[in-house]
Amino acid sequence: MSDSEWQERSHRLCQHLLAQPQFQAATTILTYVPHRREPDVRSLWSIPKRWGLPRVVGNTLVWHELTSPDAALQVGRYGILEPAATWPPIDPSTVELCLVPAIACDRRGYRLGYGAGFFDRLFVDPLWQAIPRWGIVFAATDQVSFPVEAWDHPLTAVCSEEGLRLTNL
Structure with missing residues (x-):
């Protein structure tokens, strides 16, 4: 995907989120920094909300407030x-939505990431289980179904440049 196509698709995806x-x-919304052509949601960071970004500490994600x-x-x-x-920490009880990057998602709401399991470990923690989690993925990788493991935790919705859909759980 060219740079311009990546940015255009990311922009359309962000418009669907905004709607x-x-x-x-x-x-308070948790988000991510795009890596390896994941959808780019950074344009949303200028919207007046409290944004949280993850930092890897050992085998867990620690969330910090984006100060600017x-x-x-x-x-x-x-x-x-x-x-x-040193950035201010985010208390899970204040989070209302988590945007989760994905390489691919299936119709049931399961996602493929880069395989380290950080988000699955996060969502098994009772403090994080009730937070709505939306997979952020390009439509071309929104799959019908793929195998899942016992430790995989489904998303509540998936958003692509084609729109947002609730998962089929």
Whole structure:
């Protein structure tokens, strides 16, 4: 995918997010920094909400508040940009929506990531289970079905440049 197509599809995806009442109502949203051509949602960071970004600590994700849309990020363990440990932490009880990057999603709401299991471990924690989690993926990788493992946790919805759909659970 060319740079211009990646940005255009990402822009369309962000427009679908912006149109969702649940997204509009949320004040604290967890998001991500795109890696390896994942959909780019960074344009949303300028919207007045409390945005959280993940930082890898051991085998878990620790969430920090994005202090400014253009705040300097640092390269993390996997080469993914992440917040500094000094950024304010995000309490799970304040989170109303989690945007989860995906390589692919299936109709049941299961996702493929890069295989380290960070989001699956996050969603098994009782503090995080009730938070709506939307997979963010390009439509070309929105699959009918693929095998899942016992530790996989489904998403509540999937959003692509073609729109948002609830999962079939």
